[in-house]
Amino acid sequence: MTDTHFTADYLIETPLPLEKVAEIMAGEQSSGTFIRVAGETDDLRARARAEVLGVVDLGEIDHPTLPSAWLIRRGITTRPHRATVRISFPIDNIGVNLAALASTVAGNLYDLGEVTGLRLENINLPASWRRRYLLPKQGIAGTRRLTGVAEGPMIGSIIKPNVGLTPEDTAKLVGRLCDAGVDFIKDDEISADPVHAPLAKRIPAVMAVVKRVEDRLGRRVMIAFNITDETDAMRRHADLVESEGGTCVMANLNWCGFSAVETLRRSTDLALHGHRNGFGALSRCDVLGIGFGAYQVLWRLAGVDHMHVHGLDGKFAQENSEVIESTAMCLTALDDQSDDRVLPAFSSGQWAGTVPVTWKAAGGDDFLFMAGGGIMGHPGGPAAGIESIRAAFHAMKNGKTLEDAADTSEPLRKALEFFGKAA
Missing domain, CATH: 3.20.20.110 (Ribulose bisphosphate carboxylase, large subunit, C-terminal domain)
Structure with missing residues:
Protein backbone atom coordinates (compact mmCIF):
# COMPACT_ATOMS: atom_id res chain seq x y z
CA MET A 1 0.00 0.00 0.00
CA THR A 2 1.26 3.47 -0.94
CA ASP A 3 -0.04 7.01 -0.46
CA THR A 4 -1.70 6.73 -3.86
CA HIS A 5 -3.61 3.47 -3.31
CA PHE A 6 -5.63 1.63 -0.69
CA THR A 7 -6.42 -2.06 -0.44
CA ALA A 8 -9.51 -4.15 0.25
CA ASP A 9 -9.65 -7.80 1.26
CA TYR A 10 -12.42 -10.17 0.15
CA LEU A 11 -13.59 -13.72 0.58
CA ILE A 12 -15.03 -15.08 -2.66
CA GLU A 13 -16.68 -18.29 -3.80
CA THR A 14 -16.75 -19.26 -7.48
CA PRO A 15 -16.61 -22.30 -9.76
CA LEU A 16 -14.45 -20.36 -12.23
CA PRO A 17 -10.66 -19.83 -12.20
CA LEU A 18 -9.94 -17.74 -9.13
CA GLU A 19 -7.41 -15.38 -10.73
CA LYS A 20 -9.81 -14.66 -13.60
CA VAL A 21 -12.64 -13.77 -11.19
CA ALA A 22 -10.32 -11.56 -9.16
CA GLU A 23 -9.39 -9.64 -12.31
CA ILE A 24 -13.08 -9.25 -13.16
CA MET A 25 -13.66 -7.78 -9.68
CA ALA A 26 -10.81 -5.30 -10.14
CA GLY A 27 -12.04 -4.22 -13.55
CA GLU A 28 -15.70 -3.95 -12.54
CA GLN A 29 -14.91 -1.61 -9.66
CA SER A 30 -12.48 0.65 -11.50
CA SER A 31 -12.03 1.50 -15.18
CA GLY A 32 -13.26 -1.67 -16.87
CA THR A 33 -16.39 -3.53 -17.85
CA PHE A 34 -16.99 -7.03 -19.23
CA ILE A 35 -15.35 -6.07 -22.53
CA ARG A 36 -12.70 -3.54 -23.52
CA VAL A 37 -14.38 -0.41 -24.88
CA ALA A 38 -13.40 2.68 -26.85
CA GLY A 39 -11.61 5.21 -24.68
CA GLU A 40 -10.17 2.56 -22.36
CA THR A 41 -6.61 3.35 -23.32
CA ASP A 42 -3.50 1.81 -21.84
CA ASP A 43 -2.71 5.16 -20.20
CA LEU A 44 -6.15 5.36 -18.62
CA ARG A 45 -5.91 1.79 -17.37
CA ALA A 46 -2.49 2.47 -15.87
CA ARG A 47 -3.88 5.45 -13.96
CA ALA A 48 -7.31 4.23 -12.93
CA ARG A 49 -7.52 0.44 -12.99
CA ALA A 50 -7.53 -1.52 -9.75
CA GLU A 51 -4.87 -4.21 -9.40
CA VAL A 52 -5.12 -7.69 -7.94
CA LEU A 53 -2.35 -8.09 -5.36
CA GLY A 54 -2.99 -11.64 -4.29
CA VAL A 55 -5.30 -14.64 -4.45
CA VAL A 56 -5.19 -17.52 -1.96
CA ASP A 57 -7.17 -20.67 -2.73
CA LEU A 58 -8.94 -21.94 0.39
CA GLY A 59 -10.14 -25.14 -1.24
CA GLU A 60 -13.19 -26.68 -2.85
CA ILE A 61 -16.62 -26.90 -1.24
CA ASP A 62 -19.49 -29.27 -2.03
CA HIS A 63 -22.22 -26.85 -3.06
CA PRO A 64 -22.52 -23.18 -4.05
CA THR A 65 -23.80 -20.98 -1.26
CA LEU A 66 -25.86 -18.71 -3.52
CA PRO A 67 -27.56 -19.33 -6.87
CA SER A 68 -26.39 -17.55 -10.01
CA ALA A 69 -28.60 -17.38 -13.09
CA TRP A 70 -25.51 -16.30 -15.04
CA LEU A 71 -23.78 -19.61 -14.25
CA ILE A 72 -26.95 -21.62 -14.87
CA ARG A 73 -27.41 -20.08 -18.32
CA ARG A 74 -23.89 -21.24 -19.20
CA GLY A 75 -24.35 -24.70 -17.81
CA ILE A 76 -21.50 -24.30 -15.32
CA THR A 77 -21.89 -26.90 -12.59
CA THR A 78 -18.29 -27.21 -11.40
CA ARG A 79 -17.86 -27.31 -7.63
CA PRO A 80 -16.89 -23.87 -6.37
CA HIS A 81 -13.71 -22.91 -4.58
CA ARG A 82 -13.36 -20.29 -1.90
CA ALA A 83 -10.45 -17.86 -1.85
CA THR A 84 -9.20 -14.65 -0.32
CA VAL A 85 -8.51 -11.79 -2.69
CA ARG A 86 -6.65 -8.55 -2.10
CA ILE A 87 -7.20 -5.66 -4.51
CA SER A 88 -5.44 -2.29 -4.67
CA PHE A 89 -7.53 0.71 -5.73
CA PRO A 90 -6.29 4.15 -6.86
CA ILE A 91 -7.30 6.83 -4.38
CA ASP A 92 -7.73 9.37 -7.18
CA ASN A 93 -10.72 7.35 -8.42
CA ILE A 94 -12.54 8.34 -5.23
CA GLY A 95 -11.16 11.53 -3.73
CA VAL A 96 -12.50 12.20 -0.23
CA ASN A 97 -15.96 10.75 -0.67
CA LEU A 98 -17.17 8.13 1.78
CA ALA A 99 -20.22 7.13 -0.26
CA ALA A 100 -18.05 6.64 -3.33
CA LEU A 101 -15.53 4.64 -1.31
CA ALA A 102 -18.27 2.31 -0.08
CA SER A 103 -19.69 2.00 -3.60
CA THR A 104 -16.26 1.03 -4.87
CA VAL A 105 -15.39 -1.64 -2.33
CA ALA A 106 -18.93 -2.97 -1.75
CA GLY A 107 -20.99 -2.17 -4.81
CA ASN A 108 -21.81 -4.27 -7.87
CA LEU A 109 -19.36 -6.95 -6.78
CA TYR A 110 -22.16 -8.68 -4.88
CA ASP A 111 -24.14 -9.08 -8.11
CA LEU A 112 -21.39 -10.53 -10.28
CA GLY A 113 -22.66 -13.65 -12.04
CA GLU A 114 -19.28 -15.32 -11.67
CA VAL A 115 -19.50 -15.59 -7.88
CA THR A 116 -21.70 -17.70 -5.63
CA GLY A 117 -20.49 -15.81 -2.59
CA LEU A 118 -18.58 -12.60 -1.85
CA ARG A 119 -17.78 -10.86 1.41
CA LEU A 120 -15.80 -7.68 2.04
CA GLU A 121 -13.57 -8.32 5.05
CA ASN A 122 -11.15 -5.41 5.52
CA ILE A 123 -10.15 -2.03 4.15
CA ASN A 124 -6.62 -0.71 4.64
CA LEU A 125 -6.00 3.02 4.18
CA PRO A 126 -2.78 5.02 3.95
CA ALA A 127 -2.48 7.43 6.88
CA SER A 128 -2.33 10.50 4.66
CA TRP A 129 -5.70 9.68 3.08
CA ARG A 130 -7.37 8.60 6.32
CA ARG A 131 -6.65 12.01 7.86
CA ARG A 132 -8.58 13.73 5.09
CA TYR A 133 -11.77 12.11 6.38
CA LEU A 134 -13.62 12.96 9.58
CA LEU A 135 -12.24 11.98 12.97
CA PRO A 136 -14.12 11.31 16.21
CA LYS A 137 -14.90 14.57 17.99
CA GLN A 138 -14.81 12.94 21.44
Whole structure:
Protein backbone atom coordinates (compact mmCIF):
# COMPACT_ATOMS: atom_id res chain seq x y z
CA MET A 1 0.00 0.00 0.00
CA THR A 2 1.26 3.47 -0.94
CA ASP A 3 -0.04 7.01 -0.46
CA THR A 4 -1.70 6.73 -3.86
CA HIS A 5 -3.61 3.47 -3.31
CA PHE A 6 -5.63 1.63 -0.69
CA THR A 7 -6.42 -2.06 -0.44
CA ALA A 8 -9.51 -4.15 0.25
CA ASP A 9 -9.65 -7.80 1.26
CA TYR A 10 -12.42 -10.17 0.15
CA LEU A 11 -13.59 -13.72 0.58
CA ILE A 12 -15.03 -15.08 -2.66
CA GLU A 13 -16.68 -18.29 -3.80
CA THR A 14 -16.75 -19.26 -7.48
CA PRO A 15 -16.61 -22.30 -9.76
CA LEU A 16 -14.45 -20.36 -12.23
CA PRO A 17 -10.66 -19.83 -12.20
CA LEU A 18 -9.94 -17.74 -9.13
CA GLU A 19 -7.41 -15.38 -10.73
CA LYS A 20 -9.81 -14.66 -13.60
CA VAL A 21 -12.64 -13.77 -11.19
CA ALA A 22 -10.32 -11.56 -9.16
CA GLU A 23 -9.39 -9.64 -12.31
CA ILE A 24 -13.08 -9.25 -13.16
CA MET A 25 -13.66 -7.78 -9.68
CA ALA A 26 -10.81 -5.30 -10.14
CA GLY A 27 -12.04 -4.22 -13.55
CA GLU A 28 -15.70 -3.95 -12.54
CA GLN A 29 -14.91 -1.61 -9.66
CA SER A 30 -12.48 0.65 -11.50
CA SER A 31 -12.03 1.50 -15.18
CA GLY A 32 -13.26 -1.67 -16.87
CA THR A 33 -16.39 -3.53 -17.85
CA PHE A 34 -16.99 -7.03 -19.23
CA ILE A 35 -15.35 -6.07 -22.53
CA ARG A 36 -12.70 -3.54 -23.52
CA VAL A 37 -14.38 -0.41 -24.88
CA ALA A 38 -13.40 2.68 -26.85
CA GLY A 39 -11.61 5.21 -24.68
CA GLU A 40 -10.17 2.56 -22.36
CA THR A 41 -6.61 3.35 -23.32
CA ASP A 42 -3.50 1.81 -21.84
CA ASP A 43 -2.71 5.16 -20.20
CA LEU A 44 -6.15 5.36 -18.62
CA ARG A 45 -5.91 1.79 -17.37
CA ALA A 46 -2.49 2.47 -15.87
CA ARG A 47 -3.88 5.45 -13.96
CA ALA A 48 -7.31 4.23 -12.93
CA ARG A 49 -7.52 0.44 -12.99
CA ALA A 50 -7.53 -1.52 -9.75
CA GLU A 51 -4.87 -4.21 -9.40
CA VAL A 52 -5.12 -7.69 -7.94
CA LEU A 53 -2.35 -8.09 -5.36
CA GLY A 54 -2.99 -11.64 -4.29
CA VAL A 55 -5.30 -14.64 -4.45
CA VAL A 56 -5.19 -17.52 -1.96
CA ASP A 57 -7.17 -20.67 -2.73
CA LEU A 58 -8.94 -21.94 0.39
CA GLY A 59 -10.14 -25.14 -1.24
CA GLU A 60 -13.19 -26.68 -2.85
CA ILE A 61 -16.62 -26.90 -1.24
CA ASP A 62 -19.49 -29.27 -2.03
CA HIS A 63 -22.22 -26.85 -3.06
CA PRO A 64 -22.52 -23.18 -4.05
CA THR A 65 -23.80 -20.98 -1.26
CA LEU A 66 -25.86 -18.71 -3.52
CA PRO A 67 -27.56 -19.33 -6.87
CA SER A 68 -26.39 -17.55 -10.01
CA ALA A 69 -28.60 -17.38 -13.09
CA TRP A 70 -25.51 -16.30 -15.04
CA LEU A 71 -23.78 -19.61 -14.25
CA ILE A 72 -26.95 -21.62 -14.87
CA ARG A 73 -27.41 -20.08 -18.32
CA ARG A 74 -23.89 -21.24 -19.20
CA GLY A 75 -24.35 -24.70 -17.81
CA ILE A 76 -21.50 -24.30 -15.32
CA THR A 77 -21.89 -26.90 -12.59
CA THR A 78 -18.29 -27.21 -11.40
CA ARG A 79 -17.86 -27.31 -7.63
CA PRO A 80 -16.89 -23.87 -6.37
CA HIS A 81 -13.71 -22.91 -4.58
CA ARG A 82 -13.36 -20.29 -1.90
CA ALA A 83 -10.45 -17.86 -1.85
CA THR A 84 -9.20 -14.65 -0.32
CA VAL A 85 -8.51 -11.79 -2.69
CA ARG A 86 -6.65 -8.55 -2.10
CA ILE A 87 -7.20 -5.66 -4.51
CA SER A 88 -5.44 -2.29 -4.67
CA PHE A 89 -7.53 0.71 -5.73
CA PRO A 90 -6.29 4.15 -6.86
CA ILE A 91 -7.30 6.83 -4.38
CA ASP A 92 -7.73 9.37 -7.18
CA ASN A 93 -10.72 7.35 -8.42
CA ILE A 94 -12.54 8.34 -5.23
CA GLY A 95 -11.16 11.53 -3.73
CA VAL A 96 -12.50 12.20 -0.23
CA ASN A 97 -15.96 10.75 -0.67
CA LEU A 98 -17.17 8.13 1.78
CA ALA A 99 -20.22 7.13 -0.26
CA ALA A 100 -18.05 6.64 -3.33
CA LEU A 101 -15.53 4.64 -1.31
CA ALA A 102 -18.27 2.31 -0.08
CA SER A 103 -19.69 2.00 -3.60
CA THR A 104 -16.26 1.03 -4.87
CA VAL A 105 -15.39 -1.64 -2.33
CA ALA A 106 -18.93 -2.97 -1.75
CA GLY A 107 -20.99 -2.17 -4.81
CA ASN A 108 -21.81 -4.27 -7.87
CA LEU A 109 -19.36 -6.95 -6.78
CA TYR A 110 -22.16 -8.68 -4.88
CA ASP A 111 -24.14 -9.08 -8.11
CA LEU A 112 -21.39 -10.53 -10.28
CA GLY A 113 -22.66 -13.65 -12.04
CA GLU A 114 -19.28 -15.32 -11.67
CA VAL A 115 -19.50 -15.59 -7.88
CA THR A 116 -21.70 -17.70 -5.63
CA GLY A 117 -20.49 -15.81 -2.59
CA LEU A 118 -18.58 -12.60 -1.85
CA ARG A 119 -17.78 -10.86 1.41
CA LEU A 120 -15.80 -7.68 2.04
CA GLU A 121 -13.57 -8.32 5.05
CA ASN A 122 -11.15 -5.41 5.52
CA ILE A 123 -10.15 -2.03 4.15
CA ASN A 124 -6.62 -0.71 4.64
CA LEU A 125 -6.00 3.02 4.18
CA PRO A 126 -2.78 5.02 3.95
CA ALA A 127 -2.48 7.43 6.88
CA SER A 128 -2.33 10.50 4.66
CA TRP A 129 -5.70 9.68 3.08
CA ARG A 130 -7.37 8.60 6.32
CA ARG A 131 -6.65 12.01 7.86
CA ARG A 132 -8.58 13.73 5.09
CA TYR A 133 -11.77 12.11 6.38
CA LEU A 134 -13.62 12.96 9.58
CA LEU A 135 -12.24 11.98 12.97
CA PRO A 136 -14.12 11.31 16.21
CA LYS A 137 -14.90 14.57 17.99
CA GLN A 138 -14.81 12.94 21.44
CA GLY A 139 -13.65 9.33 21.15
CA ILE A 140 -12.46 7.57 24.28
CA ALA A 141 -10.74 10.50 25.99
CA GLY A 142 -13.59 12.90 25.35
CA THR A 143 -16.21 10.45 26.55
CA ARG A 144 -14.28 9.95 29.79
CA ARG A 145 -14.06 13.70 30.27
CA LEU A 146 -17.75 14.25 29.59
CA THR A 147 -18.89 11.43 31.89
CA GLY A 148 -16.37 12.24 34.61
CA VAL A 149 -15.11 8.64 34.60
CA ALA A 150 -11.33 9.02 34.61
CA GLU A 151 -10.56 5.33 34.94
CA GLY A 152 -12.27 1.97 34.90
CA PRO A 153 -15.01 0.79 32.55
CA MET A 154 -17.97 3.07 31.97
CA ILE A 155 -21.23 1.47 33.11
CA GLY A 156 -24.33 2.17 31.07
CA SER A 157 -27.96 1.20 30.81
CA ILE A 158 -30.79 1.34 28.30
CA ILE A 159 -34.23 2.87 28.70
CA LYS A 160 -36.59 -0.02 29.46
CA PRO A 161 -39.46 -0.41 28.60
CA ASN A 162 -38.16 0.20 25.06
CA VAL A 163 -41.20 2.19 23.91
CA GLY A 164 -44.43 3.48 25.38
CA LEU A 165 -43.06 5.76 28.10
CA THR A 166 -44.11 9.42 28.10
CA PRO A 167 -41.46 12.15 28.38
CA GLU A 168 -42.29 12.42 32.08
CA ASP A 169 -42.05 8.64 32.57
CA THR A 170 -38.73 8.58 30.75
CA ALA A 171 -37.36 11.42 32.86
CA LYS A 172 -38.35 9.62 36.07
CA LEU A 173 -36.61 6.44 34.92
CA VAL A 174 -33.50 8.40 33.96
CA GLY A 175 -33.55 9.98 37.41
CA ARG A 176 -33.65 6.54 39.04
CA LEU A 177 -30.71 5.35 36.98
CA CYS A 178 -28.71 8.51 37.65
CA ASP A 179 -29.36 8.21 41.38
CA ALA A 180 -28.27 4.57 41.17
CA GLY A 181 -24.83 5.64 39.96
CA VAL A 182 -24.85 4.86 36.25
CA ASP A 183 -22.41 6.67 33.92
CA PHE A 184 -24.29 6.44 30.64
CA ILE A 185 -27.90 5.93 29.51
CA LYS A 186 -29.12 5.44 25.97
CA ASP A 187 -32.45 5.30 24.22
CA ASP A 188 -33.39 2.00 22.65
CA GLU A 189 -32.72 1.83 18.93
CA ILE A 190 -36.44 1.57 18.14
CA SER A 191 -37.38 4.65 20.15
CA ALA A 192 -36.47 7.79 18.22
CA ASP A 193 -39.18 10.45 17.91
CA PRO A 194 -42.43 8.61 18.72
CA VAL A 195 -45.80 10.33 19.08
CA HIS A 196 -46.07 9.41 22.76
CA ALA A 197 -42.60 10.83 23.59
CA PRO A 198 -41.42 13.34 20.98
CA LEU A 199 -37.83 14.46 21.26
CA ALA A 200 -38.92 18.09 21.50
CA LYS A 201 -40.48 17.24 24.88
CA ARG A 202 -38.36 14.27 25.93
CA ILE A 203 -34.97 15.98 25.66
CA PRO A 204 -35.82 18.95 27.96
CA ALA A 205 -37.62 16.69 30.46
CA VAL A 206 -34.70 14.25 30.70
CA MET A 207 -32.00 16.89 30.82
CA ALA A 208 -33.79 18.78 33.63
CA VAL A 209 -33.51 15.62 35.73
CA VAL A 210 -29.91 15.00 34.70
CA LYS A 211 -28.91 18.53 35.73
CA ARG A 212 -30.67 18.23 39.09
CA VAL A 213 -28.80 15.00 39.79
CA GLU A 214 -25.55 16.67 38.70
CA ASP A 215 -26.06 19.34 41.36
CA ARG A 216 -26.18 16.56 43.94
CA LEU A 217 -23.56 14.12 42.58
CA GLY A 218 -21.13 16.56 41.00
CA ARG A 219 -21.09 14.91 37.55
CA ARG A 220 -23.35 14.81 34.52
CA VAL A 221 -24.52 11.42 33.30
CA MET A 222 -24.18 11.03 29.53
CA ILE A 223 -27.51 10.47 27.77
CA ALA A 224 -27.45 9.13 24.20
CA PHE A 225 -30.69 10.48 22.71
CA ASN A 226 -31.73 8.48 19.66
CA ILE A 227 -32.14 11.15 17.00
CA THR A 228 -32.33 8.75 14.04
CA ASP A 229 -34.28 10.54 11.30
CA GLU A 230 -33.72 12.38 8.04
CA THR A 231 -30.68 14.64 8.05
CA ASP A 232 -32.26 18.03 8.80
CA ALA A 233 -34.28 16.62 11.70
CA MET A 234 -31.18 14.97 13.13
CA ARG A 235 -29.33 18.27 13.08
CA ARG A 236 -32.23 20.09 14.74
CA HIS A 237 -32.48 17.49 17.48
CA ALA A 238 -28.72 17.53 18.06
CA ASP A 239 -28.92 21.31 18.44
CA LEU A 240 -31.69 20.87 21.02
CA VAL A 241 -29.64 18.31 22.96
CA GLU A 242 -26.68 20.67 23.02
CA SER A 243 -28.79 23.69 24.05
CA GLU A 244 -30.25 21.65 26.94
CA GLY A 245 -26.78 20.69 28.17
CA GLY A 246 -26.65 17.17 26.74
CA THR A 247 -23.40 15.55 25.69
CA CYS A 248 -24.35 12.71 23.31
CA VAL A 249 -26.67 11.65 20.53
CA MET A 250 -27.25 8.25 18.97
CA ALA A 251 -27.84 7.28 15.36
CA ASN A 252 -28.90 3.97 13.82
CA LEU A 253 -26.04 3.96 11.35
CA ASN A 254 -27.30 1.51 8.75
CA TRP A 255 -30.62 3.29 8.30
CA CYS A 256 -29.37 6.89 8.38
CA GLY A 257 -26.58 6.31 5.89
CA PHE A 258 -23.10 7.72 5.50
CA SER A 259 -24.12 11.15 4.24
CA ALA A 260 -26.51 11.85 7.11
CA VAL A 261 -23.99 10.74 9.72
CA GLU A 262 -21.18 12.75 8.11
CA THR A 263 -23.39 15.84 8.04
CA LEU A 264 -24.34 15.31 11.67
CA ARG A 265 -20.69 14.86 12.64
CA ARG A 266 -19.71 18.13 10.97
CA SER A 267 -22.54 20.03 12.64
CA THR A 268 -22.03 19.03 16.29
CA ASP A 269 -19.31 18.37 18.86
CA LEU A 270 -21.58 16.03 20.81
CA ALA A 271 -20.38 12.46 21.26
CA LEU A 272 -21.88 10.37 18.46
CA HIS A 273 -23.01 6.94 19.63
CA GLY A 274 -23.08 4.63 16.62
CA HIS A 275 -25.67 1.86 16.86
CA ARG A 276 -25.21 -0.91 14.31
CA ASN A 277 -28.68 -2.54 14.43
CA GLY A 278 -29.25 -4.38 11.17
CA PHE A 279 -25.59 -5.33 10.87
CA GLY A 280 -26.56 -9.00 11.13
CA ALA A 281 -28.24 -8.73 7.73
CA LEU A 282 -24.88 -7.71 6.32
CA SER A 283 -22.64 -10.08 8.23
CA ARG A 284 -24.20 -13.32 9.45
CA CYS A 285 -23.58 -15.32 6.28
CA ASP A 286 -19.92 -16.36 6.24
CA VAL A 287 -19.57 -15.80 2.50
CA LEU A 288 -21.86 -12.83 1.86
CA GLY A 289 -21.95 -9.20 2.93
CA ILE A 290 -19.42 -7.31 4.97
CA GLY A 291 -17.30 -8.18 7.99
CA PHE A 292 -16.92 -5.89 10.96
CA GLY A 293 -13.33 -5.10 9.96
CA ALA A 294 -14.44 -3.23 6.86
CA TYR A 295 -17.68 -2.00 8.42
CA GLN A 296 -16.01 -0.23 11.32
CA VAL A 297 -13.46 1.43 9.02
CA LEU A 298 -16.21 3.01 6.93
CA TRP A 299 -18.17 4.29 9.93
CA ARG A 300 -15.05 5.58 11.66
CA LEU A 301 -14.39 7.65 8.54
CA ALA A 302 -17.82 9.18 9.16
CA GLY A 303 -16.60 10.35 12.57
CA VAL A 304 -18.48 8.22 15.10
CA ASP A 305 -17.19 8.17 18.70
CA HIS A 306 -18.74 4.91 19.95
CA MET A 307 -19.34 1.64 18.11
CA HIS A 308 -21.51 -1.26 19.21
CA VAL A 309 -19.75 -4.63 19.24
CA HIS A 310 -22.58 -6.65 20.88
CA GLY A 311 -21.91 -8.55 24.08
CA LEU A 312 -19.96 -11.58 25.21
CA ASP A 313 -22.04 -14.58 26.24
CA GLY A 314 -25.00 -12.42 25.31
CA LYS A 315 -28.35 -12.96 23.63
CA PHE A 316 -27.29 -12.48 20.01
CA ALA A 317 -25.85 -14.90 17.45
CA GLN A 318 -22.25 -13.73 17.27
CA GLU A 319 -19.48 -15.98 18.55
CA ASN A 320 -17.46 -14.52 21.41
CA SER A 321 -14.41 -14.55 19.13
CA GLU A 322 -16.15 -12.12 16.75
CA VAL A 323 -17.01 -9.75 19.60
CA ILE A 324 -13.42 -9.90 20.88
CA GLU A 325 -11.99 -9.17 17.42
CA SER A 326 -14.43 -6.30 16.94
CA THR A 327 -13.40 -4.80 20.28
CA ALA A 328 -9.73 -4.93 19.34
CA MET A 329 -10.46 -3.20 16.03
CA CYS A 330 -12.25 -0.32 17.75
CA LEU A 331 -9.32 0.11 20.12
CA THR A 332 -6.74 0.16 17.32
CA ALA A 333 -6.03 3.46 15.58
CA LEU A 334 -6.57 3.50 11.82
CA ASP A 335 -4.00 6.26 11.63
CA ASP A 336 -0.86 5.85 13.70
CA GLN A 337 -0.35 9.62 13.64
CA SER A 338 -3.58 10.53 15.46
CA ASP A 339 -5.83 8.94 18.08
CA ASP A 340 -8.92 7.94 16.14
CA ARG A 341 -9.83 5.02 18.37
CA VAL A 342 -13.53 4.67 19.16
CA LEU A 343 -15.15 3.45 22.36
CA PRO A 344 -16.42 -0.14 22.00
CA ALA A 345 -19.91 -0.53 23.46
CA PHE A 346 -20.88 -3.93 24.84
CA SER A 347 -24.60 -4.68 25.05
CA SER A 348 -27.19 -7.44 24.63
CA GLY A 349 -27.94 -9.69 27.58
CA GLN A 350 -25.16 -8.24 29.75
CA TRP A 351 -25.03 -8.49 33.55
CA ALA A 352 -22.47 -9.05 36.31
CA GLY A 353 -21.94 -12.64 35.16
CA THR A 354 -20.66 -11.56 31.73
CA VAL A 355 -18.06 -9.25 33.26
CA PRO A 356 -15.17 -11.77 33.47
CA VAL A 357 -15.18 -12.63 29.79
CA THR A 358 -15.64 -8.95 28.90
CA TRP A 359 -12.72 -7.87 31.08
CA LYS A 360 -10.47 -10.45 29.46
CA ALA A 361 -11.60 -9.54 25.96
CA ALA A 362 -11.14 -5.79 26.29
CA GLY A 363 -7.55 -6.03 27.47
CA GLY A 364 -8.05 -2.90 29.57
CA ASP A 365 -10.90 -0.73 30.74
CA ASP A 366 -11.56 1.56 27.77
CA PHE A 367 -15.06 0.35 26.99
CA LEU A 368 -18.72 0.97 27.70
CA PHE A 369 -20.52 -1.91 29.42
CA MET A 370 -24.29 -1.57 28.99
CA ALA A 371 -26.91 -3.63 30.78
CA GLY A 372 -30.65 -3.15 30.56
CA GLY A 373 -32.24 -6.09 32.32
CA GLY A 374 -28.98 -6.77 34.15
CA ILE A 375 -29.49 -3.47 35.98
CA MET A 376 -33.24 -2.81 35.89
CA GLY A 377 -34.10 -6.46 36.55
CA HIS A 378 -31.82 -6.94 39.56
CA PRO A 379 -33.93 -8.09 42.55
CA GLY A 380 -32.44 -5.29 44.65
CA GLY A 381 -33.28 -2.60 42.10
CA PRO A 382 -31.13 -0.51 39.71
CA ALA A 383 -28.61 0.65 42.33
CA ALA A 384 -27.94 -2.95 43.33
CA GLY A 385 -27.70 -3.94 39.66
CA ILE A 386 -25.05 -1.31 39.01
CA GLU A 387 -23.21 -2.21 42.21
CA SER A 388 -23.17 -5.89 41.23
CA ILE A 389 -21.48 -4.98 37.94
CA ARG A 390 -18.97 -2.66 39.60
CA ALA A 391 -18.18 -5.35 42.18
CA ALA A 392 -17.60 -7.83 39.38
CA PHE A 393 -15.18 -5.50 37.60
CA HIS A 394 -13.42 -4.78 40.89
CA ALA A 395 -13.02 -8.52 41.40
CA MET A 396 -11.47 -8.92 37.95
CA LYS A 397 -9.03 -6.09 38.57
CA ASN A 398 -7.93 -7.74 41.81
CA GLY A 399 -7.63 -11.24 40.38
CA LYS A 400 -10.64 -12.69 42.21
CA THR A 401 -13.48 -14.88 41.01
CA LEU A 402 -17.06 -13.64 41.09
CA GLU A 403 -17.91 -16.26 43.69
CA ASP A 404 -15.16 -15.02 45.99
CA ALA A 405 -16.21 -11.40 45.49
CA ALA A 406 -19.83 -12.30 46.18
CA ASP A 407 -18.86 -13.14 49.77
CA THR A 408 -18.41 -9.44 50.46
CA SER A 409 -20.93 -8.01 47.96
CA GLU A 410 -24.59 -8.78 48.52
CA PRO A 411 -25.65 -7.18 45.19
CA LEU A 412 -23.22 -9.43 43.33
CA ARG A 413 -24.31 -12.49 45.28
CA LYS A 414 -27.97 -11.79 44.51
CA ALA A 415 -27.15 -11.21 40.84
CA LEU A 416 -25.44 -14.58 40.59
CA GLU A 417 -28.37 -16.28 42.29
CA PHE A 418 -31.03 -14.48 40.26
CA PHE A 419 -29.60 -14.30 36.74
CA GLY A 420 -27.90 -17.67 36.72
CA LYS A 421 -24.47 -19.21 36.64
CA ALA A 422 -21.69 -16.68 36.08
CA ALA A 423 -19.89 -16.63 32.77
